[in-house]
Amino acid sequence: MSLYYVQKFLYHLNRDPALQERYAADRRGALAGYELTGEEVEALVDVDIGLLFHLGVNGQILMHFAALHRIEWSDYLQRMRDGITRHGPVREGVYAMVGYEGTEAHAARLGQSGTPGEPGEGGS
Amino acid sequence: MPLVYAGVCSHAPGITGRAERADPEVRDRFYEALDGMRERLEAARPDALIVVAAEHFANFFMNNMPAFALGMAEGYDGPIEDPDWLGIDKFRAPGNRDLSGRIIGEVMQTIDVAYAEEWLFDHGIAVPLHFLTPHFDVPIIPANINCQGPPLAPLHRAWAFGEALRRAADAAPERIAIIGTGGISHWPATPDSGRINEPWDREFLDRWCRNDREALCGYDDAEVYARAGQGGFEIRTFIAVSAAAEGTPGAVHFYAPIPIFAVGCTVADYQLT
Numbered sequence: 001m002s003l004y005y006v007q008k009f010l011y012h013l014n015r016d017p018a019l020q021e022r023y024a025a026d027r028r029g030a031l032a033g034y035e036l037t038g039e040e041v042e043a044l045v046d047v048d049i050g051l052l053f054h055l056g057v058n059g060q061i062l063m064h065f066a067a068l069h070r071i072e073w074s075d076y077l078q079r080m081r082d083g084i085t086r087h088g089p090v091r092e093g094v095y096a097m098v099g100y101e102g103t104e105a106h107a108a109r110l111g112q113s114g115t116p117g118e119p120g121e122g123g124s
Numbered sequence: 125m126p127l128v129y130a131g132v133c134s135h136a137p138g139i140t141g142r143a144e145r146a147d148p149e150v151r152d153r154f155y156e157a158l159d160g161m162r163e164r165l166e167a168a169r170p171d172a173l174i175v176v177a178a179e180h181f182a183n184f185f186m187n188n189m190p191a192f193a194l195g196m197a198e199g200y201d202g203p204i205e206d207p208d209w210l211g212i213d214k215f216r217a218p219g220n221r222d223l224s225g226r227i228i229g230e231v232m233q234t235i236d237v238a239y240a241e242e243w244l245f246d247h248g249i250a251v252p253l254h255f256l257t258p259h260f261d262v263p264i265i266p267a268n269i270n271c272q273g274p275p276l277a278p279l280h281r282a283w284a285f286g287e288a289l290r291r292a293a294d295a296a297p298e299r300i301a302i303i304g305t306g307g308i309s310h311w312p313a314t315p316d317s318g319r320i321n322e323p324w325d326r327e328f329l330d331r332w333c334r335n336d337r338e339a340l341c342g343y344d345d346a347e348v349y350a351r352a353g354q355g356g357f358e359i360r361t362f363i364a365v366s367a368a369a370e371g372t373p374g375a376v377h378f379y380a381p382i383p384i385f386a387v388g389c390t391v392a393d394y395q396l397t
Contacts, residue, residue, distance in 0.1 A: 059313025116318035
Protein backbone atom coordinates (compact mmCIF):
# COMPACT_ATOMS: atom_id res chain seq x y z
CA MET A 1 0.00 0.00 0.00
CA SER A 2 1.68 3.19 -1.15
CA LEU A 3 -1.15 5.58 -1.87
CA TYR A 4 1.25 8.46 -1.39
CA TYR A 5 3.34 7.41 -4.40
CA VAL A 6 0.34 6.58 -6.58
CA GLN A 7 -0.91 10.10 -6.00
CA LYS A 8 2.56 11.57 -6.42
CA PHE A 9 2.93 9.93 -9.82
CA LEU A 10 -0.48 11.24 -10.90
CA TYR A 11 0.35 14.71 -9.52
CA HIS A 12 3.49 14.75 -11.67
CA LEU A 13 1.67 13.34 -14.69
CA ASN A 14 -1.12 15.94 -14.44
CA ARG A 15 1.25 18.90 -14.55
CA ASP A 16 4.13 17.67 -16.72
CA PRO A 17 3.54 17.31 -20.49
CA ALA A 18 6.94 15.57 -20.88
CA LEU A 19 5.90 12.86 -18.43
CA GLN A 20 2.59 12.56 -20.26
CA GLU A 21 4.54 11.81 -23.44
CA ARG A 22 6.70 9.23 -21.67
CA TYR A 23 3.62 7.62 -20.16
CA ALA A 24 1.92 7.51 -23.56
CA ALA A 25 4.95 5.79 -25.08
CA ASP A 26 5.75 3.41 -22.20
CA ARG A 27 3.34 3.29 -19.29
CA ARG A 28 5.36 0.90 -17.13
CA GLY A 29 8.59 2.74 -17.85
CA ALA A 30 7.07 6.04 -16.76
CA LEU A 31 6.28 4.50 -13.36
CA ALA A 32 9.92 3.68 -12.63
CA GLY A 33 11.17 5.54 -9.58
CA TYR A 34 7.85 5.46 -7.74
CA GLU A 35 7.49 2.97 -4.90
CA LEU A 36 4.40 1.12 -6.05
CA THR A 37 2.87 -2.27 -5.34
CA GLY A 38 2.07 -4.62 -8.20
CA GLU A 39 -1.63 -3.86 -7.77
CA GLU A 40 -0.96 -0.14 -8.06
CA VAL A 41 1.22 -0.55 -11.14
CA GLU A 42 -1.49 -2.56 -12.87
CA ALA A 43 -4.16 -0.02 -11.93
CA LEU A 44 -2.09 2.80 -13.43
CA VAL A 45 -1.16 0.83 -16.54
CA ASP A 46 -4.72 -0.43 -17.10
CA VAL A 47 -6.30 2.97 -16.31
CA ASP A 48 -8.49 1.21 -13.73
CA ILE A 49 -10.36 4.26 -12.42
CA GLY A 50 -12.54 2.21 -10.07
CA LEU A 51 -9.59 0.47 -8.42
CA LEU A 52 -7.61 3.69 -8.10
CA PHE A 53 -10.56 5.34 -6.35
CA HIS A 54 -10.94 2.31 -4.08
CA LEU A 55 -7.23 2.57 -3.23
CA GLY A 56 -7.88 6.13 -2.08
CA VAL A 57 -6.70 8.42 -4.87
CA ASN A 58 -8.16 11.89 -4.40
CA GLY A 59 -10.73 12.68 -7.09
CA GLN A 60 -9.11 16.04 -7.69
CA ILE A 61 -6.06 14.12 -8.91
CA LEU A 62 -7.91 11.21 -10.48
CA MET A 63 -10.27 13.27 -12.66
CA HIS A 64 -7.31 14.64 -14.62
CA PHE A 65 -6.02 11.12 -15.21
CA ALA A 66 -9.47 10.23 -16.55
CA ALA A 67 -9.52 13.33 -18.74
CA LEU A 68 -6.07 12.45 -20.10
CA HIS A 69 -7.55 9.18 -21.30
CA ARG A 70 -10.60 10.96 -22.74
CA ILE A 71 -12.96 9.25 -20.34
CA GLU A 72 -16.22 11.17 -20.49
CA TRP A 73 -17.41 12.74 -17.20
CA SER A 74 -20.45 10.55 -16.53
CA ASP A 75 -18.41 7.47 -17.44
CA TYR A 76 -15.70 8.61 -15.00
CA LEU A 77 -18.24 8.88 -12.18
CA GLN A 78 -19.73 5.48 -13.02
CA ARG A 79 -16.31 3.80 -13.09
CA MET A 80 -15.69 5.02 -9.53
CA ARG A 81 -19.11 3.77 -8.40
CA ASP A 82 -18.38 0.42 -10.02
CA GLY A 83 -15.00 0.32 -8.29
CA ILE A 84 -16.64 0.70 -4.87
CA THR A 85 -19.17 -1.99 -5.72
CA ARG A 86 -16.47 -4.37 -6.92
CA HIS A 87 -13.71 -3.70 -4.40
CA GLY A 88 -15.48 -2.28 -1.34
CA PRO A 89 -15.13 1.03 0.55
CA VAL A 90 -12.19 3.34 -0.04
CA ARG A 91 -9.18 1.94 1.79
CA GLU A 92 -7.17 5.03 2.63
CA GLY A 93 -6.90 8.76 2.16
CA VAL A 94 -9.30 11.66 2.54
CA TYR A 95 -12.43 9.68 1.68
CA ALA A 96 -11.61 6.99 4.20
CA MET A 97 -11.55 9.53 7.04
CA VAL A 98 -15.08 8.60 8.05
CA GLY A 99 -15.47 5.60 5.76
CA TYR A 100 -16.62 5.76 2.18
CA GLU A 101 -19.76 3.64 2.07
CA GLY A 102 -21.06 4.67 -1.31
CA THR A 103 -23.56 7.08 -2.75
CA GLU A 104 -26.72 5.45 -1.40
CA ALA A 105 -25.50 5.62 2.19
CA HIS A 106 -24.58 9.25 1.75
CA ALA A 107 -27.98 10.01 0.27
CA ALA A 108 -29.72 8.36 3.20
CA ARG A 109 -27.65 10.26 5.75
CA LEU A 110 -28.58 13.57 4.15
CA GLY A 111 -32.22 12.67 3.66
CA GLN A 112 -31.79 12.68 -0.10
CA SER A 113 -32.49 10.06 -2.68
CA GLY A 114 -31.03 8.83 -5.90
CA THR A 115 -27.66 8.99 -7.53
CA PRO A 116 -26.43 12.58 -7.68
CA GLY A 117 -25.69 14.35 -10.89
CA GLU A 118 -28.65 13.00 -12.81
CA PRO A 119 -31.52 15.25 -13.87
CA GLY A 120 -33.90 15.81 -11.02
CA GLU A 121 -31.85 13.90 -8.50
CA GLY A 122 -29.40 14.83 -5.81
CA GLY A 123 -29.88 18.51 -6.30
CA SER A 124 -31.38 19.47 -3.01
CA MET B 125 -5.36 52.14 0.93
CA PRO B 126 -8.38 50.31 2.33
CA LEU B 127 -9.50 47.18 0.56
CA VAL B 128 -11.75 48.14 -2.36
CA TYR B 129 -13.75 44.95 -2.91
CA ALA B 130 -14.41 41.61 -1.19
CA GLY B 131 -16.50 38.79 -2.62
CA VAL B 132 -16.78 35.07 -3.19
CA CYS B 133 -17.84 32.81 -6.02
CA SER B 134 -17.82 29.17 -7.07
CA HIS B 135 -14.98 27.75 -9.16
CA ALA B 136 -16.08 24.26 -10.19
CA PRO B 137 -14.63 23.13 -13.54
CA GLY B 138 -18.05 22.10 -14.80
CA ILE B 139 -19.11 25.77 -14.80
CA THR B 140 -17.14 26.18 -18.01
CA GLY B 141 -16.35 22.59 -18.97
CA ARG B 142 -19.85 21.14 -18.86
CA ALA B 143 -21.84 24.29 -19.55
CA GLU B 144 -23.96 22.74 -22.29
CA ARG B 145 -25.24 20.03 -19.94
CA ALA B 146 -26.77 22.40 -17.37
CA ASP B 147 -30.33 23.69 -17.27
CA PRO B 148 -29.91 26.75 -19.53
CA GLU B 149 -32.26 28.94 -17.53
CA VAL B 150 -30.46 28.43 -14.21
CA ARG B 151 -27.03 28.43 -15.83
CA ASP B 152 -27.63 31.75 -17.58
CA ARG B 153 -28.88 33.41 -14.40
CA PHE B 154 -25.71 32.23 -12.70
CA TYR B 155 -23.57 33.64 -15.51
CA GLU B 156 -25.47 36.93 -15.25
CA ALA B 157 -24.73 37.04 -11.54
CA LEU B 158 -21.04 36.54 -12.30
CA ASP B 159 -21.29 39.39 -14.80
CA GLY B 160 -22.74 41.53 -12.02
CA MET B 161 -19.84 40.57 -9.76
CA ARG B 162 -17.42 41.59 -12.50
CA GLU B 163 -19.14 44.97 -12.84
CA ARG B 164 -18.91 45.63 -9.10
CA LEU B 165 -15.27 44.55 -9.13
CA GLU B 166 -14.52 46.84 -12.10
CA ALA B 167 -16.34 49.72 -10.40
CA ALA B 168 -13.91 49.35 -7.49
CA ARG B 169 -11.03 50.04 -9.97
CA PRO B 170 -8.58 47.55 -8.42
CA ASP B 171 -4.85 47.77 -9.13
CA ALA B 172 -4.53 44.13 -8.11
CA LEU B 173 -6.79 41.21 -7.22
CA ILE B 174 -5.99 38.73 -4.47
CA VAL B 175 -7.63 35.39 -5.28
CA VAL B 176 -7.94 33.16 -2.23
CA ALA B 177 -8.27 29.73 -3.75
CA ALA B 178 -8.24 26.11 -2.72
CA GLU B 179 -6.05 24.66 -5.42
CA HIS B 180 -6.27 21.00 -6.30
CA PHE B 181 -2.75 19.58 -6.43
CA ALA B 182 -1.66 21.80 -9.32
CA ASN B 183 1.29 23.22 -7.38
CA PHE B 184 1.29 21.82 -3.87
CA PHE B 185 1.47 18.18 -2.88
CA MET B 186 1.81 16.21 0.31
CA ASN B 187 5.62 16.16 0.02
CA ASN B 188 5.65 19.75 1.30
CA MET B 189 2.13 21.03 1.79
CA PRO B 190 1.77 24.62 2.98
CA ALA B 191 -1.28 25.50 5.03
CA PHE B 192 -1.16 28.97 3.48
CA ALA B 193 0.70 30.21 0.41
CA LEU B 194 0.96 33.39 -1.65
CA GLY B 195 2.27 33.84 -5.18
CA MET B 196 5.13 36.18 -5.98
CA ALA B 197 5.61 36.13 -9.77
CA GLU B 198 5.31 38.52 -12.69
CA GLY B 199 2.85 36.18 -14.39
CA TYR B 200 0.95 32.96 -13.97
CA ASP B 201 0.14 30.36 -16.62
CA GLY B 202 -3.05 28.37 -16.76
CA PRO B 203 -5.12 26.41 -16.91
CA ILE B 204 -3.24 23.29 -15.91
CA GLU B 205 -6.23 21.28 -17.14
CA ASP B 206 -6.79 20.27 -20.73
CA PRO B 207 -8.34 23.39 -22.35
CA ASP B 208 -11.02 21.35 -24.10
CA TRP B 209 -11.95 19.59 -20.87
CA LEU B 210 -12.15 22.84 -18.91
CA GLY B 211 -13.55 25.02 -21.67
CA ILE B 212 -10.88 27.69 -21.07
CA ASP B 213 -7.98 28.39 -23.43
CA LYS B 214 -4.40 28.57 -22.22
CA PHE B 215 -3.57 32.01 -20.82
CA ARG B 216 -0.98 33.99 -18.92
CA ALA B 217 -2.42 36.16 -16.16
CA PRO B 218 -0.34 39.14 -15.08
CA GLY B 219 1.16 39.28 -11.59
CA ASN B 220 2.93 41.99 -9.64
CA ARG B 221 6.05 40.62 -7.99
CA ASP B 222 6.83 43.78 -6.05
CA LEU B 223 3.35 44.14 -4.62
CA SER B 224 3.22 40.41 -3.82
CA GLY B 225 6.46 40.78 -1.91
CA ARG B 226 5.09 43.63 0.17
CA ILE B 227 1.84 41.76 0.86
CA ILE B 228 3.76 38.64 1.90
CA GLY B 229 6.03 40.63 4.15
CA GLU B 230 3.10 42.14 6.02
CA VAL B 231 1.15 38.87 6.21
CA MET B 232 4.23 37.26 7.75
CA GLN B 233 3.84 39.52 10.77
CA THR B 234 1.14 37.14 11.96
CA ILE B 235 0.99 34.16 9.57
CA ASP B 236 3.89 31.87 8.59
CA VAL B 237 2.84 31.91 4.97
CA ALA B 238 4.75 30.06 2.23
CA TYR B 239 5.50 31.91 -0.97
CA ALA B 240 5.90 30.64 -4.51
CA GLU B 241 7.62 32.25 -7.49
CA GLU B 242 6.06 29.63 -9.75
CA TRP B 243 2.35 28.93 -9.72
CA LEU B 244 0.20 27.24 -12.34
CA PHE B 245 -3.45 28.20 -12.16
CA ASP B 246 -5.97 25.38 -12.10
CA HIS B 247 -9.74 25.69 -12.36
CA GLY B 248 -9.87 27.10 -8.83
CA ILE B 249 -8.54 30.40 -10.17
CA ALA B 250 -9.02 30.01 -13.93
CA VAL B 251 -12.81 29.65 -13.78
CA PRO B 252 -13.40 32.78 -11.65
CA LEU B 253 -10.97 34.82 -13.78
CA HIS B 254 -12.74 33.64 -16.95
CA PHE B 255 -15.76 35.60 -15.76
CA LEU B 256 -14.26 38.35 -13.59
CA THR B 257 -11.15 39.50 -15.49
CA PRO B 258 -11.70 37.91 -18.91
CA HIS B 259 -9.10 40.14 -20.56
CA PHE B 260 -6.44 39.36 -17.94
CA ASP B 261 -5.86 43.06 -17.40
CA VAL B 262 -5.73 43.07 -13.59
CA PRO B 263 -2.59 41.80 -11.85
CA ILE B 264 -3.36 38.72 -9.77
CA ILE B 265 -1.93 37.76 -6.40
CA PRO B 266 -2.83 34.12 -5.89
CA ALA B 267 -3.35 32.92 -2.34
CA ASN B 268 -3.94 29.33 -1.36
CA ILE B 269 -5.37 27.60 1.65
CA ASN B 270 -4.83 23.86 1.77
CA CYS B 271 -8.35 22.44 1.61
CA GLN B 272 -7.44 19.14 -0.05
CA GLY B 273 -4.84 17.18 1.90
CA PRO B 274 -5.54 16.82 5.63
CA PRO B 275 -4.36 17.79 8.19
CA LEU B 276 -5.91 21.15 7.30
CA ALA B 277 -5.43 24.44 9.06
CA PRO B 278 -8.12 25.07 11.69
CA LEU B 279 -10.86 27.47 10.61
CA HIS B 280 -9.76 30.14 13.05
CA ARG B 281 -6.40 30.17 11.27
CA ALA B 282 -8.15 30.72 7.93
CA TRP B 283 -9.84 33.66 9.61
CA ALA B 284 -6.47 34.93 10.86
CA PHE B 285 -5.06 34.57 7.32
CA GLY B 286 -7.90 36.76 6.04
CA GLU B 287 -7.22 39.33 8.73
CA ALA B 288 -3.56 39.40 7.72
CA LEU B 289 -4.44 39.84 4.04
CA ARG B 290 -6.70 42.77 4.94
CA ARG B 291 -4.00 44.40 7.03
CA ALA B 292 -1.49 43.95 4.20
CA ALA B 293 -3.90 45.30 1.58
CA ASP B 294 -4.71 48.35 3.67
CA ALA B 295 -1.00 49.06 4.19
CA ALA B 296 -0.28 49.14 0.44
CA PRO B 297 -0.87 52.32 -1.56
CA GLU B 298 -2.49 50.30 -4.35
CA ARG B 299 -6.22 49.67 -4.65
CA ILE B 300 -6.56 45.99 -3.79
CA ALA B 301 -9.56 43.71 -4.19
CA ILE B 302 -9.99 40.21 -2.79
CA ILE B 303 -12.13 37.28 -3.81
CA GLY B 304 -12.48 33.82 -2.32
CA THR B 305 -13.31 30.88 -4.55
CA GLY B 306 -14.59 27.49 -3.63
CA GLY B 307 -17.58 25.37 -3.02
CA ILE B 308 -19.78 25.16 -0.02
CA SER B 309 -21.17 21.63 0.24
CA HIS B 310 -20.01 19.41 -2.59
CA TRP B 311 -18.40 16.08 -3.35
CA PRO B 312 -16.39 17.01 -6.43
CA ALA B 313 -14.81 14.38 -8.65
CA THR B 314 -16.15 11.50 -6.58
CA PRO B 315 -19.03 9.05 -7.10
CA ASP B 316 -21.14 11.58 -5.17
CA SER B 317 -20.32 14.36 -7.64
CA GLY B 318 -23.50 16.35 -8.15
CA ARG B 319 -24.71 15.89 -4.59
CA ILE B 320 -25.37 19.25 -2.96
CA ASN B 321 -26.71 19.89 0.54
CA GLU B 322 -28.70 23.04 -0.11
CA PRO B 323 -29.99 23.56 3.47
CA TRP B 324 -26.43 23.32 4.76
CA ASP B 325 -25.24 25.78 2.12
CA ARG B 326 -27.94 28.31 2.92
CA GLU B 327 -27.21 28.09 6.62
CA PHE B 328 -23.50 28.66 5.91
CA LEU B 329 -24.27 31.63 3.69
CA ASP B 330 -26.43 33.11 6.45
CA ARG B 331 -23.43 32.94 8.79
CA TRP B 332 -21.25 34.40 6.01
CA CYS B 333 -23.59 37.33 5.37
CA ARG B 334 -23.77 38.11 9.08
CA ASN B 335 -19.97 37.93 9.08
CA ASP B 336 -20.22 36.07 12.35
CA ARG B 337 -16.70 34.92 13.25
CA GLU B 338 -17.79 32.60 16.03
CA ALA B 339 -20.42 30.91 13.86
CA LEU B 340 -18.16 30.63 10.82
CA CYS B 341 -15.27 29.17 12.79
CA GLY B 342 -17.59 26.90 14.77
CA TYR B 343 -17.70 24.08 12.24
CA ASP B 344 -15.92 20.81 12.90
CA ASP B 345 -14.16 19.13 9.97
CA ALA B 346 -15.72 15.72 10.66
CA GLU B 347 -19.16 17.29 10.62
CA VAL B 348 -18.32 19.27 7.48
CA TYR B 349 -17.20 16.08 5.75
CA ALA B 350 -20.37 14.22 6.74
CA ARG B 351 -22.80 17.00 5.81
CA ALA B 352 -20.93 18.89 3.10
CA GLY B 353 -18.42 16.46 1.65
CA GLN B 354 -14.70 16.90 1.24
CA GLY B 355 -15.44 19.89 -0.97
CA GLY B 356 -16.93 21.54 2.10
CA PHE B 357 -13.39 21.96 3.43
CA GLU B 358 -13.14 24.85 0.95
CA ILE B 359 -15.28 27.02 3.25
CA ARG B 360 -11.87 28.18 4.45
CA THR B 361 -11.58 30.48 1.43
CA PHE B 362 -14.97 32.07 2.14
CA ILE B 363 -14.05 32.45 5.81
CA ALA B 364 -10.79 34.22 4.97
CA VAL B 365 -12.71 36.75 2.88
CA SER B 366 -15.15 37.26 5.76
CA ALA B 367 -12.24 38.15 8.00
CA ALA B 368 -10.87 40.51 5.34
CA ALA B 369 -14.22 42.28 5.25
CA GLU B 370 -13.82 43.16 8.94
CA GLY B 371 -17.36 42.63 10.11
CA THR B 372 -19.28 44.32 7.32
CA PRO B 373 -22.50 42.57 6.25
CA GLY B 374 -22.66 40.58 3.04
CA ALA B 375 -25.26 39.81 0.38
CA VAL B 376 -25.87 36.71 -1.70
CA HIS B 377 -26.53 37.73 -5.30
CA PHE B 378 -27.03 34.18 -6.55
CA TYR B 379 -27.29 30.72 -5.10
CA ALA B 380 -28.65 27.64 -6.84
CA PRO B 381 -27.64 23.99 -6.91
CA ILE B 382 -26.52 22.99 -10.40
CA PRO B 383 -25.73 19.27 -10.09
CA ILE B 384 -23.84 18.92 -13.38
CA PHE B 385 -21.55 21.70 -12.11
CA ALA B 386 -21.20 19.63 -8.92
CA VAL B 387 -21.76 22.58 -6.60
CA GLY B 388 -24.31 25.02 -5.27
CA CYS B 389 -23.33 27.90 -7.51
CA THR B 390 -22.75 31.04 -5.50
CA VAL B 391 -22.05 34.72 -6.04
CA ALA B 392 -21.84 36.92 -2.94
CA ASP B 393 -20.00 39.97 -1.74
CA TYR B 394 -19.56 42.32 1.16
CA GLN B 395 -20.58 45.97 1.24
CA LEU B 396 -17.26 47.49 2.22
CA THR B 397 -17.43 50.97 3.68
